[in-house]
Each structure stands twice: as C-alpha cells, then as structure tokens.
Amino acid sequence: MTMHLDSPKIDVIYPDDCAERWDGYVDAHPKGSIFHKSAMCRVYSETRxxxxxxxxxxxxxGNIVALLPAVRVETISGLASMIASRAILYAEPLCDDTAEGRYALAQLLDAHDKAVRRRTLFTEVRAMLPPGAERDVLEQNGYEFFDYLNYVVDLDRDRDQLWNSIGKQTRAxxxxxxxxxxxIEHDxxxxxxxxxxxxxxASYARSRVPLAGIDLFLSALRFVSAGEIQxxxxxxxxxxxxxxxxxxYRDRYFAWYGGTTRPQGIDPFAAIVWDEIEWAHQHGLRFYDFGGAGWPDEDYGPRTFKSRFHxxxxxxxxxRKVYSRHRLALAEKGYESLRALFSQFPRETATDGADNDRSPVSERKPK
Structure with a gap:
C-alpha cells in the first residue's frame, strides 16, 4: 500500500526500503518491540x-523520526470485507519525543487514515507500554483511548520467588x-x-473467534529470527x-498464541506458561507479557487464569478510530452470525488462558 504525506519536510519509507535502517530505529527506541520490526511486517504481508x-x-x-506498524486484517473477503476488515497496530506507534517526531507521527496517521478508511471499519492501537509522546498525537488525530488490562510478570526475582508467587492451587x-x-516439548x-x-x-473455535490461517505461523517461523520465536x-x-x-525481543517474552484440548485431570496450559516464565527468567529477560487481560468492566475468563501467576x-x-459508524453498526449486528460460521461448538467462557487477545475481532467493547 502506497501512502503520500502532505508535507515537503517528511518522506514516507516502507519496511522493505531499508530493513536495516528501519530495525535500527526500532532497536534504539525505548518502546520498540518485536511487532515494530521489519520481520514482523514481512510475516503479515505473507499471511492470507x-x-x-x-x-x-x-x-x-534521512533519519527516521516516527514509525507506524499497522496491519489491515480481513475476517472475510469479497464485498463483505468492508464490514469485516480492521486495521490493527499490535503495538503503539513510535516517534521521537520532539516536535518534529510528533509532527511526523501526525502526518503518518493522517496518511494511514486516508488510505484505509473506505475499506476498513476502524483502526485499533493495542498499547504494550505506558503512554508516551504518541498518546497526545493519537488523541489529537481522532483516536479515542479506552482502558484495557494486561498482566505483566516482573522476572527480576529468583526462580523460587517466581514459583512461590503463583497461586497455590495452580502450582499443585x-x-x-x-x-x-x-x-513439554520445544518444537x-x-x-x-x-x-x-x-x-x-480448537480453542478459538470454542470461543467462536476467528483464527488466522496456519500461514501466519509458518511465515513467522520463516522470517522472525530463530532466537525470537518459540x-x-x-x-x-x-x-x-x-x-x-x-x-x-530485548527483555520481554510475549505470549502470542495458545491453545488446549482441556484434558481431564491435568492442566497442561498452566504448565506451559510456567515453562515459558522459567525459561525467560533463566535467559535474563525482565518481563513476561501475557498479551492482554480484557476490558476492566467485563468478565473475561482468561484474565482469571492469568491472575493466578500474580x-x-x-x-x-x-x-480506536472508527471510519464509519453506519458500517460498524452493520458489522456488530452481523457479528454473532459471523462467529457462528467460525465454529461448530457452543460458546464457552475460557478459564485456561488459552483463548488469547490476538484475534482482530475478539473484542467489541468500544462504542
């Protein structure tokens, strides 16, 4: 997708133009994440x-001063994609904390909105870290802020402290x-x-939430550095x-996707989460990021599970910035019907934490 800025002072560049310079900016920025890296941009570009x-x-x-890691996602294709597509930023945009950086980010947001608004319901930004310079720019450009929770485990403790901080029943x-x-195998x-x-x-079907195709994970395996995916x-x-x-990436382990058959008599998902936490601690990482815990005023089964790791x-x-309230209303009316297409199973409330926050259509809270 090609974009143009209404500014002679700023040029647009894309991840493939100069991946080394792109990644250098991400690596140097205090809020840079794996979702900003050129490799993840390539992963999504190779996913249906x-x-x-x-x-x-x-x-x-010639210096990068702002970066917007957006992905447009279609739940269904064809004409209906206009009411079943959204743009997602799986991490907040980056910018220099300067007047130039904030101006550049505003220009990127404006160009992005113009490029996607006719074929996308809304753009949603999923922040990973406390707000910084980007928040004012987002809000000034029509992006409304909503409270959304997450659990983050501080790994800067010894292994026994991490283990003992887990709920007694979960440890058992x-x-x-x-x-x-x-x-547990690493494969x-x-x-x-x-x-x-x-x-x-199986887990996403139980929740009647669409799951990206297997090509997302094959692409991640192909393009993400071998040391950055497990x-x-x-x-x-x-x-x-x-x-x-x-x-x-850096000092953060991110729980991206998970699933379970929910076998009787054992809790394999809890065991895997502990294995991830233990591995991250052993390898000097600082944070284990659960990837989301729902809207504060709504019951959310995975939040209960995640809370047990303290x-x-x-x-x-x-x-979120909505481009057409009318199209969004149509999408919400058809939402339950669409979900029925994604699963032959009745709706369940997940308590094992496996029904992740990564789906682009899994949450409807903003109005």
Whole structure:
C-alpha cells in the first residue's frame, strides 16, 4: 500500500526500503518491540487476509523520526470485507519525543487514515507500554483511548520467588500434570507449527473467534529470527494436549498464541506458561507479557487464569478510530452470525488462558 504525506519536510519509507535502517530505529527506541520490526511486517504481508500497512517517516536529514506498524486484517473477503476488515497496530506507534517526531507521527496517521478508511471499519492501537509522546498525537488525530488490562510478570526475582508467587492451587495443578506423565516439548519447526495449529483452532473455535490461517505461523517461523520465536507443545499419553507460540525481543517474552484440548485431570496450559516464565527468567529477560487481560468492566475468563501467576495488573489501554459508524453498526449486528460460521461448538467462557487477545475481532467493547 502506497501512502503520500502532505508535507515537503517528511518522506514516507516502507519496511522493505531499508530493513536495516528501519530495525535500527526500532532497536534504539525505548518502546520498540518485536511487532515494530521489519520481520514482523514481512510475516503479515505473507499471511492470507493480512495486508501490511507499516510506514515510517524520514526527515530531511534521512533519519527516521516516527514509525507506524499497522496491519489491515480481513475476517472475510469479497464485498463483505468492508464490514469485516480492521486495521490493527499490535503495538503503539513510535516517534521521537520532539516536535518534529510528533509532527511526523501526525502526518503518518493522517496518511494511514486516508488510505484505509473506505475499506476498513476502524483502526485499533493495542498499547504494550505506558503512554508516551504518541498518546497526545493519537488523541489529537481522532483516536479515542479506552482502558484495557494486561498482566505483566516482573522476572527480576529468583526462580523460587517466581514459583512461590503463583497461586497455590495452580502450582499443585502443574506438579500433578507432570506426575501424571505430561511432558513439554520445544518444537520450533515446521512440524511444530502443524502440531500446534489444531490446538489453537480448537480453542478459538470454542470461543467462536476467528483464527488466522496456519500461514501466519509458518511465515513467522520463516522470517522472525530463530532466537525470537518459540513453540511449546504439551503431550500426554501420546497426544498433543496444549501448545503456545511465544515471541521475545530485548527483555520481554510475549505470549502470542495458545491453545488446549482441556484434558481431564491435568492442566497442561498452566504448565506451559510456567515453562515459558522459567525459561525467560533463566535467559535474563525482565518481563513476561501475557498479551492482554480484557476490558476492566467485563468478565473475561482468561484474565482469571492469568491472575493466578500474580503478575502486575496494568492498564496501558487501547485506542480506536472508527471510519464509519453506519458500517460498524452493520458489522456488530452481523457479528454473532459471523462467529457462528467460525465454529461448530457452543460458546464457552475460557478459564485456561488459552483463548488469547490476538484475534482482530475478539473484542467489541468500544462504542
């Protein structure tokens, strides 16, 4: 997607124009995340029903001063995509904390809105960190802020402190799962993707929430650095019963996707989460990010599960700009019908944490 800025002072560049310079800006920025990296932009561009809309602004000196990591996602294709498509930023936009940086970000947002508004319901920004210079720019450009929760575990403690901070019943379930023969494998491979995808599909189907195609995970395996993606699979009695896909960058481990068959008598998902936390701690990471815990005033089963690991409950929020209230109303009326197409299972309230916040249509709170 090509964009143009109404400013002679700022040029638009794309991740493929100069990946080294793009990633250098992300690496140097205090809020840079794996979702800003050129590799993740490539992952989404190679995934069906996803379109990378990521752009950065370069000043007259050739330096990047702002970056917008947007992805347009279609739930369904064709004419109906106008009421089933949204643009998502899986992390907040970046900008220099200067007048030039804020101006450049405002220009990027304006160009983005013009480019997607006719074929997209809204753009949503999913913040990972406390608000900074970007918040004022977002709000001044029509993006409304909403409270949204997350749990983040501080790993700067010894291993026993981390273990003992987990709820007593959850620790007992993890120990019991291992005693009963459950094992956890690290299988970050094409075979691992094909093993875990049915587990993800089962969990998302139970919640009647659409899941990205398997090509998202195959693309991630292909383009994300080998040291920045992990697949874990829990096996019991010869069957795969739970699995997660995690991403990590700098000092943060991010729980990206997870799924489970919910076997009786064991809790493989809790065991995998602890395995991720323990690994991240052993390798010197500082934070384990659960990837979202719902709207504050709504019951949300995965939040209950995530709370048992006693991370810090934070509220960095989300921002949303709606391009057509009429089309959004049509989409919301058809939402339950669309969800019925995604699953043959009745709706369940997840309590195992596997029904993640990564779906682009999983939450409807803003009005």
């Amino acid at each position: 029903k996803h379109e990378t809309c990521a752009v950065a602004a370069r000043n007259a000196d 379930k993890i120990r019991r799962s291992h005693r009963r023969g459950m094992t 970050t491979s094409v075979a691992g993707v094909h093993r875990i995808y049915p587990l993800l599909r 697949i874990r699979i829990a096996t019991h009695k010869g069957r795969d019963v739970a699995g997660t896909v995690g991403l990590y 991370g810090a409950l934070v509220c960095f929020g989300r921002y």
